[in-house]
Amino acid sequence: MNITNLAVATRFAAFCGDQALAAPLVGVAKTRAGHNAKWFSGMTGAIVRSPKAAVGVASAALFVAVMSGPVQAAVVQGSGGIITNRPCPDGPAACVVGFNRLQPHQYFGGYGQGFSSSTISLNNGASGSVAASFGADYLPTVRVGSVAGADTRTGGSATAFQSFTYDGSLAIDLAISGQLHFFTSGDVAGPFGADEFAGDGSLNVAFGLMRVSDLTSVISPSSTGQDIVSSVSSSFADCNSGALAAGGYNSSGLQAGEHTVSIGLSSRCGGGAIRINPGDSFVDFATLQAISNRSGFLDATQTFSVQYDEQNTFFADTQNSVGAGFLNSNITQGAAVPEPSTWAMMIIGFGAAGSMIRRRKAVVA
16 A cells, blocks of 8 residues: 555545445345246256257357346445534644544445435534535536534545446456535645644545455445445555556645646556457445545545546557547446346256256266
8 A cells, every 4th residue: 555545544534434334245236027937937948958058048149148248237326424523622733533522433435326415514613524426427526515613523425436347348448537616724734644734624535446346346326425435445445455557646835825636547557558448347445535624624526527638648559549438338327237038047957957967877886
């Protein structure tokens, strides 16, 4: 984990002040309605009577699966948000993070949804705002803001994720980018672990790509916004917590004022290009975190949006850019999963073949 990601992850853990609550969960794929039960019943009878038919059906199903590929797209999508407000009394130069709260944490979002909170007034003159949505081409867009009271440490964090499948016929080396526009009261640089000064407005960013299976191992359709926020693997993911590729940003040392920042990502974890092959599925994720101390503020409600970077996306092993509009036309929402009817044919065929083989062995014995 690099220093930037370590700082971001540590800030996030301190910001939440809670143990991760999410237990390992399993993803649930959508199923297709309208299967013909009588057809399956007839096929099953024929297969059981003939081991050759069983092997034939299984082989045919496998051929169909390989040639046609998955034809369903299970949408893996969700968001989580949190607003916190803690006491931060005047005294030491740095606001010491503790577990005292001026009020309970407020959580937003959940699996399969975005969310939006208008600015929420908090105790001791503080306020916070968080939002997550899915913008152009369903890519994640997140917004946060926090204004600290004279003696508070106030924060807002929002994360969003969305699955996609690449439908093009040629492998590509993918690039994505993130666009930031925010205002801050300033973020005084200091030694790691003690750079939370009075008057600070700090911004932390994480975005990148994950494997669908890594995300659905910790997040499921029953996950709440609190589950999503509490799981670092789905919020501040990095190369040590399930990301295929991860980028980040923090505002340490930034002067007060308005800022615009572009963040590019074109290298996978471990080095090399982000290779996407035809039929590959992946998850885009994006997280923003605003932390303000003693009258500080951070306004990133102007949006952090993730975008495909077609200019820096190339056909694999070439320097040929894919060109404008290519990714929008060849990347679709949802994660590719095998067709249930194909799986059913394979299971019936191989299961019946195994049954006949066991029966023959029993007769010989």
